[in-house]
Amino acid sequence: MITQPTKLRPGTILLLVGLLVGGMNTATASPVAEAEAIFLDFLDADSAVGVIDSGVVAQYRGRDRAAWEAELRDRHVALMERLAAIDPATLPSEDAAAIAAMRVTLADHADPSAAVESAPEAPKCRDASRRDLDYAELRAALVGCYRELGNNLQFENGTVDRGTALQLLHDIEEPARRKALFDAFRPLWLALNGQNESDSPYRRMIRMAAADGAANGSELDAAGRAIGVPKAEIEQWLVQILDAWRQASGPGMVEPWDYRYSIGEANRLLAAQIPRDALVPVNERFYRDLGADLIQLGVVYDLTERPDKSPLAYTDFLARGRYVNGEWRPSVARVVGRYPLGGLFSLNELVHENGHAVHISAIRNRPAFTDWPDSLFTEAFADVPSWSVYEPAWQWRYLGTEVNEPTSLRALHGNVVLDVAWSLFEIRMLRDPVGDPNAVWTEITSHYLHIVPHPDVPWWAMRVQLASRPGYMLNYGLGAVLTAEIREKTSESLGPFDAGNAAWYAWVSEHLLAYGSERDTRSLMQALLGRPLSPDAVLTQIQRIKGSKGIKGDATL
Numbered sequence: 001m002i003t004q005p006t007k008l009r010p011g012t013i014l015l016l017v018g019l020l021v022g023g024m025n026t027a028t029a030s031p032v033a034e035a036e037a038i039f040l041d042f043l044d045a046d047s048a049v050g051v052i053d054s055g056v057v058a059q060y061r062g063r064d065r066a067a068w069e070a071e072l073r074d075r076h077v078a079l080m081e082r083l084a085a086i087d088p089a090t091l092p093s094e095d096a097a098a099i100a101a102m103r104v105t106l107a108d109h110a111d112p113s114a115a116v117e118s119a120p121e122a123p124k125c126r127d128a129s130r131r132d133l134d135y136a137e138l139r140a141a142l143v144g145c146y147r148e149l150g151n152n153l154q155f156e157n158g159t160v161d162r163g164t165a166l167q168l169l170h171d172i173e174e175p176a177r178r179k180a181l182f183d184a185f186r187p188l189w190l191a192l193n194g195q196n197e198s199d200s201p202y203r204r205m206i207r208m209a210a211a212d213g214a215a216n217g218s219e220l221d222a223a224g225r226a227i228g229v230p231k232a233e234i235e236q237w238l239v240q241i242l243d244a245w246r247q248a249s250g251p252g253m254v255e256p257w258d259y260r261y262s263i264g265e266a267n268r269l270l271a272a273q274i275p276r277d278a279l280v281p282v283n284e285r286f287y288r289d290l291g292a293d294l295i296q297l298g299v300v301y302d303l304t305e306r307p308d309k310s311p312l313a314y315t316d317f318l319a320r321g322r323y324v325n326g327e328w329r330p331s332v333a334r335v336v337g338r339y340p341l342g343g344l345f346s347l348n349e350l351v352h353e354n355g356h357a358v359h360i361s362a363i364r365n366r367p368a369f370t371d372w373p374d375s376l377f378t379e380a381f382a383d384v385p386s387w388s389v390y391e392p393a394w395q396w397r398y399l400g401t402e403v404n405e406p407t408s409l410r411a412l413h414g415n416v417v418l419d420v421a422w423s424l425f426e427i428r429m430l431r432d433p434v435g436d437p438n439a440v441w442t443e444i445t446s447h448y449l450h451i452v453p454h455p456d457v458p459w460w461a462m463r464v465q466l467a468s469r470p471g472y473m474l475n476y477g478l479g480a481v482l483t484a485e486i487r488e489k490t491s492e493s494l495g496p497f498d499a500g501n502a503a504w505y506a507w508v509s510e511h512l513l514a515y516g517s518e519r520d521t522r523s524l525m526q527a528l529l530g531r532p533l534s535p536d537a538v539l540t541q542i543q544r545i546k547g548s549k550g551i552k553g554d555a556t557l
């Protein structure tokens with residue numbers, strides 16, 4: 001179901017922007033305010049195209065794709081005209097910042113997004129072998145491989161989607177079945193990386209990514225800029241995190257198809273308590289206990305399976321927040337995912353996506369800033385509530401049972417360090433794009449994760465982001481540093497929140513979320529912590545997998 005956001009009354013917006021940027025004379029305030037009103041309409045049209053392209057509805061608010069696309073183009077032209085007529089140098093600093101923020105948002109919208117990738121004219125997986133594709137087209141073709149092959153992995157006389165397969169690798173008891181499920185990824189890997197020849201589709205794409213990053217700035221640059229920490233230091237943090245895991249997790253080696261099983265005992269112990277139908281209500285209850293009523297916030301869910309559905313879960317704006325008749329209407333979020341099985345892995349992802357949803361709904365700022373902040377902060381924040389599902393206190397309250405702390409935390413951080421491994425992989429590939437991705441991945445995973453080397457198998461190619469936005473994995477891997485810091489500081493300030501805390505949502509809204517795109521990660525984190533970021537909090541969390549009670553199950557890992 002798609003909600004019907006209230007129709008905009010442009011006069012109200014203009015009046016309000018005038019108030020928000022009060023103190024300026026009308027002659028300078030007006031063009032910026034007009035641009036901001038058009039900006040919101042442009043973004044809402046973009047969201048409408050996005051929801052139609054996702055395949056869940058053919059029409060949105062009574063208009064089809066062509067109508068929304070026409071509106072989108074029209075508003076874009078109008079916005080560009082307004083912006084071109086404004087000289088930021090003549091503006092008060094708040095207005096100049098607003099113009100700059102709008103330009104950042106507009107640049108983001110030129111990037112391929114989940115919406116663009118599932119557009120009807122998007123390249124298909126088979127196009128990945130073509131040599132005439134540009135960088136964006138080749139990425140879109142590779143994302144097509146995830147959609148066409150990754151959504152339909154052949155396993156035991158049936159098909160399973162990639163995300164469900166990753167979950168099942170934690171759960172399946174029989175080693176031979178885990179190996180078979182791992183091997184079900186092979187057609188996807190073949191499409192992405194062929195026989196690992198130097199001009200495989202992925203290897204051509206990563207060279208284009210490095211060239212594009214050198215010319216236009218990369219996702220890695222963006223994450224580093226967001227926190228103001230040099231790339232070399234970030235890389236050192238990632239290595240420290242991986243090394244903490246290497247030391248805490250014990251020396252035994254595991255096969256790549258057994259790694260998730262080796263960390264997943266908590267998933268198996270809790271599987272019976274988390275049936276598929278429990279995911280949405282448990283998630284709702286947790287957020288209600290945190291002071292965020294998802295129903296009241298109007299979050300729209302698209303969780304049912306359909307052909308050609310996005311190969312990865314995501315959350316986006318459905319409608320931007322605005323004042324209507326003098327009353328604030330928060331932004332409305334749309335959550336897209338597929339959870340056919342239930343279980344802790346799916347629950348964690350659903351709570352993460354809803355972390356994005358409550359983030360969107362908490363943004364309350366002038367129109368120019370009604371957008372996501374840096375991807376780094378955005379991904380890190382969504383994990384603040386989602387890490388809670390691995391805490392025994394959370395499990396006790398919402399599932400009526402709990403798994404001991406070392407076993408629970410192993411399940412969480414075993415996946416966190418995989419994201420860190422992918423972050424390091426992308427840093428190294430983008431630094432040396434002619435390098436052999438299989439060799440880079442094997443070196444990282446064998447040393448730090450104790451995974452048996454299989455340099456002939458490109459099993460790194462499990463994440464859509466590697467193809468859709470090279471370098472983006474750093475937002476998860478480095479994001480863990482921020483997540484641990486935010487969780488620690490929030491608990492210090494408010495008391496524990498793993499089993500709910502009614503003050504949580506208002507507090508994080510005020511301190512972190514309300515600004516939208518106005519503030520960068522560095523300023524948010526500096527204000528929160530009163531000191532620069534450090535990896536210490538996440539390193540402390542990883543230590544918890546050692547515990548004092550020992551690890552249940554396979555202690556030799």
Ligand SMILES: [Zn+2]
Pocket residue numbers: 352353356379382
């Ligand atoms: Zn996310």
